[in-house]
Amino acid sequence: MLRLHDTATGRIEPLVLRDPGQVSMYVCGLTVYDVPHIGHGRFALAFDILRRYLEFSGLEVRYVSNITDIDDKIIARANEEKRTLTDVTREFEAAWWVAVDALGITRPTVAPRATEYVDDMVTLVADLVGRGIAYETSDGVYLSVDAVPGYGLLARQSLDSLRAGARVEPGEEKRSPLDFVLWKKAKPGEPTWPSPWGPGRPGWHTECVVMSLDLLGDDFDIHGGGIDLAFPHHENERAQAVAVGRTFARHWVHNGHVMMGGEKMSKSLGNFTSLTDLLERTDGRAYRLLLLRSHYRSQVEVTPDTIADAEEALKGLDALVRRFHLEGVPLAATAAQATAEGADAVAVASFRSHMDDDLGTPAAVAGIFELARQANLAADAGDNTEGRRLALTAAVLCAALGLRLHGRVEPDEATKAKADARDAARAAKDWARADALRAELEADGWHLEDGPEGGQLHR
């Protein structure tokens, strides 16, 4: 049974599902006004890993993650570049999915766009107004947090202490500084939707309430996102749902931030690295492995050094696949299937116990490296069958974490001819020619390893 940290209680709690065997999860996606950065990659990887582990445990997962395609920053960019809103949002949404694919992330079951749910949002806001929980001002509609029982749950602070730290903008008509906007009345040059309060657009916090409840239903299992979203975004989502009598998320999960040089990486600090850039020069699997080796809730330092470290570690795992010819071998998709097919039961059980403990991926990965060592050790001792069995177990567990290992690559004709010529040269003990040919292959980006079966190529 998986136990997960719950932001609402601050403790690690058993994940008790609404519907046994099925998991409903909603993960806050991103606002598409620019290329995605590595922080976006982190949340997507963190929840991909959670999703995959749930599936590996034999559960069926419905995963919803939204695209926010209406927002101040999008409007600003569109105006600045004299483009339509849709033109901007579709460009960056496309860039996001490219990055998601490159990171080996399974796409969401459903990825709704905020603009597709504006009517439902208006209905929700009207309901809140009707109940006297929300109120209209000259510039919009606001929710009164005093009217919501338990406000501050996710911040883990009382209303009073939150109020003490709140910033008040001059000229605000809000009744309490913590009140937040549900509907923004249109200003000139902004896209609008009709509403009972005149033309305008929804506030950010409303879309996720409407979309999660529509696509997953009341009382869905997991609501996740980056830790910065816990307050106020998720707090405010919850407030709206609770205020209209809906049961919201059963379990709140938040991932830690990417750090650069000891500071949170963020657009506003200007110290961000675009995910697109990272993936142009790095194997996406290395970023996944880097994150797997730290806990999803801790901050992780992402630098060229830590990425390079992960790339090196990955090479060792890939080498395992080459050694035991696991290229293209079908991998079990669940723990039950894996053990049924002969995977090492002790290793699988150990993996699960680490993962069940709030996704202990660092220990799980350490176990995989240990498995790799045992596999090599067995083969070095002459027991190739046992070595292969352990290596296959390692590959299955990697796959459960979303890491697909690479093995030999089929060379093109010219390369193959060169490799064959080198094998011949070695057989003739013509070392000078053999070394020259190897150097040529290396120059073409091929690595060559000699073995009992002749030279083996990989990229």
Added chain:
RNA sequence: GGCGGCGUGGCCGAGUGGUUUAGGCAGGGGCCUGCAAAGCCCCGUACGGCGGUUCGAUUCCGCCCGCCGCCUCCA
């Protein structure tokens, strides 16, 4: 000011009241190899500071120092 987290060997990064170690990367030494590569073995004996609890603390408690996050758009 309020709330929360962190400080581990050259680097990244887990974890635990005590007997034998996380793991990875880098480094040194060996084995294997025509030379490599891959692999295996061995090596460095780390837990911010000061007190306290304890037979014993890196692990619990207190204080201090340093760092970070949230309280505002934010993954």
